[in-house]
Amino acid sequence: MIDIIYRIGHFVLITVFSMALGLLFMGIARKIVARIQKRYGPPVYQPYLDVLKLFGKDAITHGFIFDFGAIMALGGVIATLFFIPLGSWQLYSMEGTVILVIYLLAIASLGMAMGTVGSGNPQASVGISRALMQMLGYELPYLVILFALIYRYQTSSVWGLMQAQAGSFLNWNLFAYPLMAAVAFVVLIGMMGKKPFDSMIAPSEIGSGPVVESGGKYLGMLLLQKSITIIIELALYVNLFLGGAENILIFTFKMLIVWVLATMFGSLFPRFRIEDGIKFFWKWPLGIAILQAIYIIT
Amino acid sequence: MNNNFVKGSWQEILDWAQNKSINMLHYCTGCGAIELPPTMTSRYDMSRFGIGPAATPRQADLLLVTGYLSTKTLRRLIYTYEQMQAPKFVVGFGSCTINGGMYWDSYNTIKQLDKYLPVEMYIAGCMPRPEAILDGLLKLKKMIADGEADGYQRYQDNLEYYHQNQEAVLGEVQRTQ
Amino acid sequence: MRNEKDLLQLMNAHFEPLKLEIKRKQNVSVEFKKEELIQALSFLKSHSYRHLSTISCVDWPEEGEFELVYHLFSYDDLINISLKTRIKRDPGIFQTAKEIWPVAEFYERDIHDFFGVKFKGNDNLEELILENWQEIPPMRKDFDTRKFVNDKYEWRDYNGQKHTD
């Protein structure tokens, strides 16, 4: 009994922590973008207020699939979260293989896609179709990188891959395989839908795409989903390339550095067209990733 | 602790969050569309007050009507307003929304926005400068925090009145289902 | 490449224009009898004036006439030419130019909206810009805007003083 309560407490703690941290990161990103554009920018805690406000607002739904999609999106990312080691916090990270994490994230995407397309708005469909096409662009180099890493360290659990880089910081994959780390960084920007690769949420073109019909608590839940997704993607990057961390503070610090860099890169570029984005991913990141993988397997 | 008290203070918290975070849908019908970009970008930067743009009416709290409204536009504006979710606020920009402005004798522009939609406040000017816009929005924030911005409730309470006025100029009005 | 004078000569050679005028450089205005106008349009289209910029209309209530103006442009000659003609105001019916330029359908709908001119051959003359318009077309000079506005809209009351006063 106590064990179960302890476990549930763990679940809730990690969920709440990641939501809070993700929202904070989003606030920091808005501040950074504002400073780059010579603006003062909203306060760092703005996303918290946004979420609070959204949950207080009225909302409309377009039927049960719309509700189900929002729940599936949030539930999917929360489930994924438990498989990732966050510093010393690790619930099930031993069991979770890194490929599993990538595919679990797809549950959330599928839920969101289903819910928003279920609203009957064609702009949502356009956004989703763009997002899926882009996903094919960035996931391919990422999976090639994972292939190489798993082959190199002979383990596919995130925890194992993190442990393999223990010791000096020179063992970090960032320094051991810098090309791969760079590719993963570009992929990370694509995954998080930041600037050069944000055609699926283009607000003035397709009315913010997937979230076009979401208001009130639906938007709030998707915001929370986004915040947890950010944490998952950053945590994966930190675990795979920056050697993880001993405790949650250092881990958060490493995530923050990656996030700030990604935000800065993101705010410098204009937007890719869809097919140009895919072509870019298949030309440079995929090419470099394949070269690096060939180097590792031979 | 009675239930009303909890409900009341919860509402206050929500009002406070609402006043700090406003997503506006700018319905750019006239020259106001030109005044908003400087207000949003680095010179005046309205985002420091927690006000930002929204892409669709579903995500928006604030409907900015930036300029004259022809009857044809008014029909779409009403539809857009009804698609927004409460709490929602309407702000009229410039003389055109107040009394028709320079289009005062045009056969096709409405003269008073507040007869058709519950306007929280007007920002006067032709067009108002960004300073005026910011000043107005700050006052709106204060109204929201004090719970005075209750346009959507007024709209619900006086639905008959608003619908009558709308149908008087537009004929039949298409509404959300 | 023709210049303005060549163009006028060309017009004179093929039609019997009522009035020819070079307004300024690259801008020519020709007035036709209404029977000749459609013919002139298709003639000009086959002589490099392929671009129909717009069709406009002027109301002359004293003379009881509408004046229709077709604005053409040639990318070869770089000349704007305005072809004018006058039709009777009372039935207010003219031929459509839809067969020559499909886009003319929209310009004609526009003119029908605002002046009530009908175009024979164009059966899609429903409202383009106005919605539910019940009065006489608003751009006719006998349409009393001030009265219409006073009747339809309420003025804001500034302490007993109306906006119009």
Place this chain on the structure above:
Amino acid sequence: MLTNYIFIPIAAAFIAYILNKRNRKAGAVITALVSAYLLLSLTALYGRWDITQSFNLSLMGYKIDFLLAVNPLSWLFAVMTAAISILIALFSINSQENFKFSSVFNLNFLIIIGSMIGIVFARDFLTLFIFWELMTWTSFYLISAGKKKMAGRAAYRYIILSAGAAYAFLMAAIFIFQQTGSFAFDSAAEFLVANSPAQSIMLLLVISLPFIVKAGIFPLHIWVKDAHGNAPKEFSPFLSGMMLKIGIYGMIVVFYQLSFFKIIENTIAYRGLPLLSYLFALLGAVTIITGTILAIRQEDMKKLVAYSSISQMGYIIIGIAIATPLGFSGSMLHLMNHLIFKSTIFLALAAVIYRTGTTKMYEMGGLIFRMPLTFAAYLTAIIALAGIPPTNGFISKWVIYQALIEKGYLFLAIAAFFGSIASFMYVFKPLSTVFLGQLKPQHQNIKEVPLLMKIPMLILILVIVLFGVFPGIQMNIINQISGYLGIETVNYTLYSIQGANGAWNSLLIFNIFSAGFIIALLLFSFAKKSKLVGLLDTYSSGEYITDAESYHYAYQYYRPFDRLFDNLAAKSLTDFYETLTKNLVRSGEGLRRALAAGKLQNYALYSVLLFVILAAVGWII
């Protein structure tokens, strides 16, 4: 007796044909009963791997044996055939009310079931060939019974490829018969191992031709799309779920029981894998990529799913060809799972076709509010197909990935990753355009399908989840097969599988997924209740919508992506084959004119010459 399993369906076929003339539903009921009998009696056969049966026939001095036997591999395929037939028969009781050829359908369907069981029980080339031809021809009639105009053409393409390959197979079999005096697999295997490797490899490649055609592997996949697209909607699940798999069965027989792998063991190798195996795996990889890219382009949902079948076949081929324990287990898992989820998809689409009467995706939309169970079946199946946990599809793909990463086959892995991620795209297209979006006015009054059509879909949903949580059930029989074929087995428990570099624990994942879902559900239900509005009340830049049809994004869903592959897709293989045929016909015509010029004597002369040459060749060999 093993012959029961084969001849009872075939005998029942004619009864079904006669009764079906009286009552439209009788044929399907008989099919269901016969398959139920088959399933039950096959279940009783489990574990008795020593049953054999043989007949002798003396023909023109040759003694020919017909051998039948049960082994875990055949048993699995027979059970799968019987199980899927029950579901399809149940489904078709109602759905064939208006089908003109329903009696022909049931006749052929039962014969196919019988002949497929005959194929998997056969232990010699001749029996295999006889039932193979029976299956091919009956399925040819079934495909051409589709109502579409193109059905005949599609069926001809299918029959020409199949028949050509089958006769090549027969030639090779007869050649082996001449050498060994027996058609049996065992003696053939002995002979092939002892023979010169080059000749053995050639023979085995020829023998595997009909299986490659049936499995739809890359250069010979052109029949699949049209055949699937035009087959009767009830037959598509069987065609895609089982008949493609029977090709895989044949390839396993060639690879292991005819010792193809043993023969090529010592040839040139790449990363420890004989080059020929690697080439087979590469064919699988190319199959994945072409199938995927072409699936994304389709506007017809049955063709889309047909191409997706081609691409999923690629995974199975890769796993079998790389011949590691994990690869083989992954392939067998994927084979079973593909049968399950692909049948679900086809049944769900058949339900949609039954109600709407169209297969074009852009002619539908918003059917979720009218057909919720069909939607649920489709959704579960595509989650499995896209390989998203916690469904069975993920497990099999995961095991195949493990096998590829273990050995470091980079390019095979890239193809597998590509197919997996791109499958999100093509499975989402029907979901979005048929089930979600705006409901078309002409479909306002559509109802959910009748109960008898719901039951098979429900069962399949349950099976997908069951095998997603307890893959150990499948691993049990797979390990028996591995043991029978002499492959190392994989460690597993009821709900976990041990991979090369990590384990998979599906129960844990299922639980955690539920936990995450519950947290989200709690958050959702504590928040304010939302108001239900209609589908037409959506953001449309202020304009109000009156007709649903113009507000549905369905046609050319992935146009930007398709644009990348336009050049490639324009050069279709079908065109290539057609040009080839045309040129062959033309050159043949030229040859005829040059040599024969219409004189009968010349033909006779050439026939004699050809005979002499063939005889000489045969004598020399």
